[in-house]
Amino acid sequence: MKFSQFVLLTTLVFSCSYALDININGRDIYCLYQQLFQNEHLVVRYEVSGYKPDQFRFSVYEDFSDTSKQPLYEVYNQKSHIYNLTATKQHEYKVCFQSLDNSGKILQFELNRINNSADDSYADDKKLQQAYNESVQAYYTLNDIYTNMRHTLLRLEVQDKILESTESKVKWCSIIKMILMISITTIQIVFLTGLFKDSSYQGI
The missing domain is CATH 2.60.120.680 (GOLD domain)
Structure with missing residues (x-):
C-alpha cells in the first residue's frame, strides 16, 4: 500500500x-x-x-x-x-x-x-457608547489630577516666596543685632577706658 x-x-x-x-x-x-x-x-x-x-x-x-x-x-x-x-x-x-x-x-x-x-x-453601538463614557470619565479624572497638581505647584511657589522673605528678614535681623552688639561693646570699652583714665589722674 x-x-x-x-x-x-x-x-x-x-x-x-x-x-x-x-x-x-x-x-x-x-x-x-x-x-x-x-x-x-x-x-x-x-x-x-x-x-x-x-x-x-x-x-x-x-x-x-x-x-x-x-x-x-x-x-x-x-x-x-x-x-x-x-x-x-x-x-x-x-x-x-x-x-x-x-x-x-x-x-x-x-x-x-x-x-x-x-x-x-467588532465594535457595536453599545461598545462605542461604553468607550465614549470611559473616555469622558478619563478626561474628568485627568482634569482633576491637573487641577490638584496646579494648586500644589501654586502652594509650593507661595511657600518658597514666604521662605525667601523670612530668610531675608532673619538675615537683616542678624546683621542689625551684630551692629548693635558691636556698638554697645565699643561704647562700653570707651566708657570703661574713660573711667580708668579718670582714676589714674586722681591717684597722681
Whole structure:
C-alpha cells in the first residue's frame, strides 16, 4: 500500500477557508494538519467523483502520535459529507481522506475555520457608547489630577516666596543685632577706658 501526505499549515486567527481538488490514487491516504484554538470550529465539506466514489473513508484524529488509537471521527462509504468539529482546547488535529479500492478518484473538499470570538472584536453601538463614557470619565479624572497638581505647584511657589522673605528678614535681623552688639561693646570699652583714665589722674 502506498502512503503519501498532503500537509497544510494554517496561521489565521479568526477564520480561513481552503478549497482544493486532489487526484487520489488507489488506496492512497491524504492527510491535513489543522491547529485550532479553543472554541474554534472546523467545517469540512467534501465530494468524491470517479469510479465507485462511495468507496471512500474520511477520518479525523485528535491524537495521531499513536496510529493504533481510534480516530476522533470517521465515516465510510460516503461520496459526499459535511463534518463540524469544535475544539475544546487549543490542539492540532489530523484530517485524512482515503480511497478504499484500487481505482483512482477525484476529491473536492473545502475547509472552513470559524472562531466565534472574532465576533467580539467588532465594535457595536453599545461598545462605542461604553468607550465614549470611559473616555469622558478619563478626561474628568485627568482634569482633576491637573487641577490638584496646579494648586500644589501654586502652594509650593507661595511657600518658597514666604521662605525667601523670612530668610531675608532673619538675615537683616542678624546683621542689625551684630551692629548693635558691636556698638554697645565699643561704647562700653570707651566708657570703661574713660573711667580708668579718670582714676589714674586722681591717684597722681
